[in-house]
Amino acid sequence: MLASVFKAGPMIRQVAGSSPEILTHILEDDTNLALWQRRLPVHIADFGALVLSRNPPLAESPVVELATDEEEPDLRSLAACFSDLEGYTGFIADVSWLVSAFACLLGARRIGVRVRVLDKAMCPRFHVDHVPVRLITTYAGVGSQWLKEGVMSRKQLGNAQAEPEDYQQMLCGEVALLKGEKWQGNEGFGLIHRSPQPAPGERRLILTLDWLA
Numbered sequence: 001m002l003a004s005v006f007k008a009g010p011m012i013r014q015v016a017g018s019s020p021e022i023l024t025h026i027l028e029d030d031t032n033l034a035l036w037q038r039r040l041p042v043h044i045a046d047f048g049a050l051v052l053s054r055n056p057p058l059a060e061s062p063v064v065e066l067a068t069d070e071e072e073p074d075l076r077s078l079a080a081c082f083s084d085l086e087g088y089t090g091f092i093a094d095v096s097w098l099v100s101a102f103a104c105l106l107g108a109r110r111i112g113v114r115v116r117v118l119d120k121a122m123c124p125r126f127h128v129d130h131v132p133v134r135l136i137t138t139y140a141g142v143g144s145q146w147l148k149e150g151v152m153s154r155k156q157l158g159n160a161q162a163e164p165e166d167y168q169q170m171l172c173g174e175v176a177l178l179k180g181e182k183w184q185g186n187e188g189f190g191l192i193h194r195s196p197q198p199a200p201g202e203r204r205l206i207l208t209l210d211w212l213a
Contacts, residue, residue: 005142006108012031012032012149013030013031013074013149014015014032014034014035014146014148014191015031015033015034015035016034016035016037017035017037018036018037018038019036020036020038020101020175022034022035022036022037023101023105023175023177024105026061026177026179027105027132028100029185032149032179032186032190032191033138033146033177033178033179033191034176035170035174035175035176035177036174036175036176037171038173038174038175039173040139040172040173041090041094042092043086043087044087044090044091044094044139045087045139045140045172046086047085047086047090048091048139048141048172048205049140050082050085050086050087051079051082051085051140051205052140052141052203052205054082054213056069057080057117058059058081058082058115058117058205059113059114059115059116059117060079060090060113060114060115060116061114062075062077062078063110063111063112063113063212064099064110064113065109065110065111066103066108066109066110066111066112067109067163069100069103069104072100073096073099073100074097075092075095075096075099075113076092078095078113078115079091079092079115081141085187095115095189095207098135098137098207098209099113099209102209102211106133106211108212108213109213110212110213111209111210111211111212112209112212113207113209114206114207114208114209114210115205115207116205116206117204117205118141118195118198118203118206119171119198119202119203119204119208120197121194121195121196121197121198123194123195124155124194124197125158125160125163125194126147126152126158126163126192126193126194127158127192127193127194128154128157128159128180128181128192128193129178129180129190129191129193130180130181130190131180131181131182131210131211132179132180132182133177133179133180134177134178134180134208135177135207135208135209136170136175136176136181136190136206136208137173137174137206137207138170138173138174138179138204138205139172139173139205139207140173140203140204141172141198141202141203141205142169142196142202142204143170143171143172143174143196144169144170144194145167145168145169145170145196146167146168146170146178146192146194147164147166147167147168147191147192147193147195148168149189151164151166152192154188154192157192169196178190178191178193179191
């Protein structure tokens with residue numbers, strides 16, 4: 001009698017650490033989240049607080065194109081309406097470093113940069129992204145929420161009644177790389193996450209990076 005052959009699915013994991021080197025784990029087949037548990041430098045955190053105190057509209061989405069890993073991204077016009085605030089130069093330097101690190105790690109040459117101030121959840125339901133990989137960090141306000149593998153059935157995504165209370169919350173300043181459904185070999189295992197709902201009267205300053213090419 002022939003024994004039946006069972007092929008087990010991949011064991012998907014999420015990793016976190018206090019060094020930026022933790023982000024390199026996103027390249028591993030079994031990892032769909034790499035979280036750098038950093039604390040923002042005080043001058044950048046203060047800049048984020050100042051931005052929110054102005055109650056501004058901010059939604060910028062430039063595309064950065066880099067010819068080589070050594071080329072510095074030109075972000076001099078990013079959030080330029082806040083260039084008079086103390087800490088702006090440090091904020092731009094930080095975003096530039098993240099763009100460069102993102103490009104170097106992935107070999108990305110076109111990167112979509114989004115900087116936004118939000119007063120409500122941009123994506124309030126748990127979902128997966130239909131992109132290869134996305135970087136998310138919060139400069140002011142509450143961080144994004146995510147689920148460990150197996151906490152929620154993927155068939156229930158979008159169903160508010162099926163959303164669990166057992167979720168994980170990123171802290172302000174932490175940097176996350178999230179694999180999406182379009183990462184080769186990660187189909188069906190994109191990280192499940194959602195935007196948090198800020199408390200009434202509160203806002204968030206967030207940055208996302210997308211690998212376009």
